[in-house]
Amino acid sequence: MVTTPTVGRLAIVLHTHMPWVLGYGTWPVGEEWLRQAWAHAYLPMFALLRERAEGGLTHQLTLGVTPVLAAQWDDRTSVHEQARWIADWHTRASGKALEASRTADESAARDAERNYQLAITAAHELDEHWSAGGSAALRPLVDSGVIELLGGPLTHAFTPHLSDPLIDLSLQAGLADTTARVGHRPTGMWAPECAYRPGLEQFYARHQVSHFMVDGPTLQRAGASLHQPHRIGDTDVVAFGRDLELTYRVWSPDSGYPGDPWYLDFHSFDHAWGMRSYRVTDKQSDAKAPYEPQATAASIDRDVDDFISAARTIMLNSPTPDPVIVAAYDTELFGHWWHEGPAFLARLLDKVPEAGIQLTTLSRERSRAADSPPIELPSGSWGSGKDFGVWEEGEAGELHMRGRTIQEAVCDYLASHRRSHRTGRDHFGDALTTEMFLALASDWAFMITKDSAADYARKRADGHFQRVAELLHSAGHESGQSRITTRDTRLPFLDSRTWRAASHGIGVP
Template sequence: MKREGTFCLVLHSHLPWLAHHGAWPVGEEWLYQAWAHSYLPVVDMLRRFADEGRTDVLTLGVTPVLAAQLDDPYCLRGAHDWLGNWHLRAQYAGPRLRELSAYEHRAATWSLEQFETHWRHGFSPLLRALTDSSTIELLGGPATHPFQPLLDPRIRDFALRTGLADTALRLGSAPEGIWAPECGYSPGMEHDYARAGVRRFMVDGPAMHGDTSSARPVGDSDVLAFGRDLEVSYRVWSPKVGYPGDPAYRDFHTYDHPTGLKPARVTGKNVAPHEKRPYEPALASVALERHVADFVETVVRRLRAVDGGLIVAAYDTELFGHWWHEGPQWLEAVLRALPEAGVHVTTLRGAVDAGHVGTPIELPASSWGTGKDWRVWDGAQVSDIVSLNTQVQRELLELDFSGEVRDPVLDQAVREALLALSSDWAFMVTKDSAADYARYRAKIHSDRFSELATLFRSGRGHARASELRAADGPFGHLDARSLRPN
């Protein structure tokens, strides 16, 4: 069979720190929905590929702040309770929505079995098995997913090293590649990456001037940038023509409010919720087959256009199952169909080993957000958050990190600062997605940081730091003294 070229699928798994910060409609509910509908089926798929002896199936980014939640005992208990509640809701729907009730009951039963069999000790044992077997390549990142170009270099370096160290503690070694949060880049960051041991990272296609057919060393460094191919990625991702909008697929936004289940199919873009048709899995399966074939054809066509080079498609993991109900089935079908079409499926690491490395490139300031610039995180709409972040960074760098021993008050102050600097809050405001919640989260972490900073300077605050650590406690290894100037 003719080898058409190389394809890399990159999945970016990320949610901000949600534990102890509200439940519905955003907060812990968001975490548990993504856990049930995306992480469980995607990991099950990868485990089955591992059992088959498949290697370098895909590149999986897992942000440290998400990994912390998927290992956290409080979150594990909460996820188990949520799955049990889903099981009960499916039963409760029976008299009114008989077919939906049976469908959801089977799904909830399977999910409970998966969780109780494989997940009760957290995500890290599962993830380590997948990396040790080379089924996947893992990408890490900065601790709380901050928009790095807007950080002071000292804080940017600390956030990255804290995130890499966290992954190393969970899995035994630090990843060589990262998903740069929001694909945010500013010239010179490649040298920061090199010093931290990062050898490759993701940017969006336009940052590479549209030529994403190979990895490229950035500037005079040995750090490689991989660019997302937009033509291929948008077959799925585009809100206008992407597969999840097909009339046969389950509609994400339409709920049966007594049970919280989703009974309708998309039906049409301009169809009111009460007019949408009932979901029919058989119709969705027909659409799925069509979209698998279309994606494979698109990849092969693009590979021929780049003379058998490299195509990288990248998506949020949460798209598959959480946002797009049929996504996990599509994902597995595509990963099985592409090799049958003569496409070499591998990881970013595998693409380097296969020789898909081009000439050096100078990257512009960029992101994968609207306009491919920084406006989502630095625009007028989020000027309040930008101002808050600037204030947090200024006060953080003024603290005294010269102590001979760790100080729990200082450590928790830094932890709250990192949570305040998460890129999610500005993104949610700009996109008008739970904007009030996002502003609340940015403000509460900023306020808690300032409170602890004041207590630290006065030599007090151990009780308050312990109280806040119970709610905001990721990265127990975090040592604030690492922020001291060189």
């Protein structure tokens, strides 16, 4: 047996996130996003990883799960609604099959059978492994070592925009949430939007976060090598950089594998039966041919080979010895946005070792930062322009200013009421801070800037800002407060009593 010499290491990092959508709309925006992503991405991804764990494989990839998504996975009503959604998918597939039989439409019959089988598989996966919630499905993967789990802030707020006390509160609550749900306290974290501003490493160090990720250009602007981790400032916190050259082969603002003519088209819909039934065919045309799943195998193999060839070329040309290449994506790409994504990933994980590339996780590589002096990172994100523009320009800038205002008001409330709840939880403070963090989710500004369900994002942000204002108003009127429901259990590990005024200021930018 010929062994290919090792040329480098590949760390695949997946970011699993959904803003809080339970109770905020169903179709076409709102809970439908969660239902589709759960059925088409989360279930097959976890099944893929569980199969590899059962085969004794470890260190396959690094997986981040935001606490706000985990809370929706674990909500009993949400789990039941997911089962109902999948049952409806099954019913729709059966209906399409009957209609295809009546009209003798062989193409529609094949598509109905494909969706029928997918719904059956999803129902079984949910019942067998997710009936107690997503954390019950996630924990065995962490226990087995097949993945490294990343934690992070509570609700995916744009961390550089948070005041110092709220950075601490968000990290404390987010890491406590993950620890309670999964039984492991993550040592690494996914920074929302890969956003960084100087000084954040001090907060990470205080919360025992040993490593995080930034976008490649942020690291490169510091004059640092992209293919190794680096200690940041005067801390032992380590930053990894995403390699855009490799990452963008799969998914970029302009291109990527999912645009292959034979792959399922995410944007083309059989509205009569509520399912995607057509292949990409021609990205420049609205005319779409029926999807033929058996025809995608060659495209998947070609894309896997292309990815591996590109990774080897980058590694062989890297000035860093034994380079670590980080390719990072949203988990929802694999199965939801890109139907063939899980098959691609499974094939990739199988073939990478044969090509002389070692699969690894961020935690396994962080010690290599000791080989070079620490660096000072500039501000940056993975948004357009690799700066803060997506969250600060135009209408997003107005949201940012409103966010600063409510942060100051909520912190004033918490400072003045810290001693009034010395025993038991401060349910009012918990409700207030929960609503504030939901208002500050980075998703709303992103959706508005990108004009992606922008009206929904505006309504969500406005609704949360309004609710914060109502709660703050009621805080000064006891009778008013008693009329407003102040117990909020959506994010149960957010304990407002742990808020502390900053004595180590960076300040709100």
